[in-house]
Amino acid sequence: MKRILIVKVTSLGDIVQALPVIADIKRAFPGVQVDWAADEAFVEVVHWSQSVDRVLFAPLRRFKKSRRWVDLKAIAASIGELRAFRYDCVIDIQGVYKSAIIAFLARSSRRFGYRNKDLGELGAAFAYTGRFGPRPLGNAWQGMRISAGEVLGYQPEGPAVYDMKLPEADAAPFEAGDAPVAALFHATSKDDKKWPVAHWGAVGNELVRRGFRVVLPWGSSGEREEAVAIAALVPGATVLPQMSVNGIAHMIDACSLVVGTDTGFVHVAHALQKRTVMIFVATSPSHFGIEAPYRSISIGDGHSVPPVSEALQAIDYVHSSPLDTSAAQHPATSA
Template identity: 20%
Template sequence: MKILVIKPSALGDVVNGLAIVPRLRNLFPNCKIHWFVNSEYAELVELAGLDKVIKFERGAWKNFHSVFSGINNVSKISLELRKNKYDVVIDLQGLIRSGWFTFITGAPVRIGFSDAREFAHIFYNRKVYVKRNKIHAVDCCLETLKKLGDENPVAEWKWFGLNDKITALNWKYKINDDDFFAFVVGSRWETKKWPPNFFGKTAALLYKKTGLKIFLTGTENEIHIAEEVMFHAIENGCKQSAIVSLAGKLSLSELFALCKESKLVLTTDTGPMHCAVSIGAKVVALMGPTNPVRHGPYNQQKNVIAIDKKCAPCYKRKCPNNETCMAEISPETVVEKIMEEMMIE
C-alpha cells in the first residue's frame, strides 16, 4: 500500500500531523508513506522516517490561482503525484489547493475534513467530521485514521537521527555543559507575543532561584527581540554568561535537539511549542488569542497560562483595540508555574 499525506504548512501544524505516521505504520506494516510539504519544513519531515518527502516551493503554492504564473510548477507536482499511484491520500490541510492535489492523484481513497475551507471537501470521497473547538488539532488529525479502520487512534511521534543533531549542537554551542531552560521569544502573530521585558525578568528570576542557564531561540527576524530579552534579563540581575541567544542560528533539527535537551521550554503559541511537545520536553505555554484546548501543548494543557478576557480566544493577528492582552500574564505567575512544574522548592 502507498499512502500520501498532504500537510504542507505551517510548522506546528506539520508537527501535529506527523503524529499519525507511527499509527499508519502499525495499521499497514508494509506500507510506503509519502509526505507533501513546503520545502521550508522538509528538514523536519525528513526526521520522521518517511519513505519519501515531496517538496514544493511556497511560490508555486501562492501562484496556484494565477492563470499565467506558477502553472508549470503545479503541473509538475500534479504529474508526479499522479505517477506515484497512491492507494490512499489524506489531506490534513483542507484548502482548495490541497484538495485539488488530493483529487489529481487518482487515489481510490481520498480522506479529508467535511468542513475543509474553500469547498475542498468536494475532492474527498471519505469525509471526516470533527468538532474543532472541542478537541485538539492533533486529535483532529487522528480522526482521519478512523476512515482506515483504526477505531482508537493514539498520537505518537518518532524522530530519527536526533542524537547526532544533539551531539553536533553541543559541539557548536556547548548546550550539555549545564542544565538549561529554553525560551521561544517570538511569534508570527503580534497578539501572541509576550513582552521582551517580561521574558527578561522571568529569565532573571529563574536564574536567581535555580542557577540554570537560559538559551533564547527565534527566527532571524526575531534576533532583536532576543537581544532585548537579554538586556532586560541582565538588568534584572541575571549573570551575562547565563543567558545566550541562539535566535536566527538554529536549523529546525537543531531546534528539536535544543528542546529535547532542555529542562523546560517556555513559549507562547508557536510552532516550536509543538516541536517541544512532540519530543517529550516539558513545556509552559503562554496563550491569548488562540484556544488552548485546540492549539495548546498536546497532553500538557495543565501547563498553559491563558489570559482571562471575554474576547479571548479572538484568533486575531492584530488587536483591533490596540490592547496588549498577553501583558496581563506576569513574570511572577510564569516563574511560579515553572517552579511548580520543575518541582523546585
C-alpha cells in the first residue's frame, strides 16, 4: 500500500472528525502516503492535520453559487492535480454526488463508498467498485474509522488521534488575560438547533460567578445581534470582533472551556482537547456528539431543549478532574 485518497469535501466539523482516519491508516501502513480531497472552503482545516501528505481542492461550493468561468477553470485544473498520481485505494467517506465524482475521476481501480441505504445522495453509488459494510452502531465519527478499516483490512484501536497543529495566527492573537476564558458558541447553521438566549444568559452568569471571562464569537450580522443580546444578560461578557476560521481556532485554543451547540467550531474545541460541552436540540447526540472522559460531553436528546441545569451539570463534569494528557504526543493528539 503506497498511496491512498480520502474524499471528505465538507463541512468544518465533519472534516475535523474525519481526520483520525488518517492516523489509523498510517498506523496500519507505516510510510503510506495519504492525500485528501476537499472543497476549497474547507481546505484550511485539512491543512491543520500534520498527517495529510497532499491536499486537493476545488471551488465546488463557490461554483454552485457563482457559475463563473474562473471557478469552472479552477475545477478543471484541480482534476489534473487529482489525476497526477495513481491510488491503491480511494475511500469516499462523504457519500454525495460531488464526492463520488471526485472518487470516480481519481486514478484507481478500487473506489469504496457507503451502501445505498447509507448514502447522502443515492446517485453517488455509480462511482464505487466496492462498498463499506453495514453502518456501525455508535456515532458517525467512529463509524468512519471502522469503515475505512474494513476496506483496508485493519481495526481502528484506541482513542481518535487528530494530529492537528494550528498555523500561525493570521491576525493579532487573541489575548486570554488573567481570568480563564469560556467561549459560548451560540450560533448554528439552522434555527432549530439554537438554544434560547435566556439559557445562554443563565449559563454565562454562572460562569462569571465562577471566575470565568465569557466571550461570544459570531459569523453573520444575525449571529452578532444574538451575541449582543446574550452579552446584555451577562455582566462583563465580551462580544468578539468578527474573526477568520484561523482566528477562531486560535481563540478556542486559548480557552479553558467551550460550550456550544452542534456546530463545527465546537468539534474543533474537542479536537484541540479543550474542556467542551456540546448542546443538542434538534440533532442526534448519539450520532453526532462528542465524548471524552472528564473533558468533552454532549447533552440533550435531540428532540427538545435541554434545561440550563443539564448544561451546568455537564460543565461540572468536564471540570471535575484534571485532564489526563499522558497519551498525547503533541497538542490535539487524541480524543
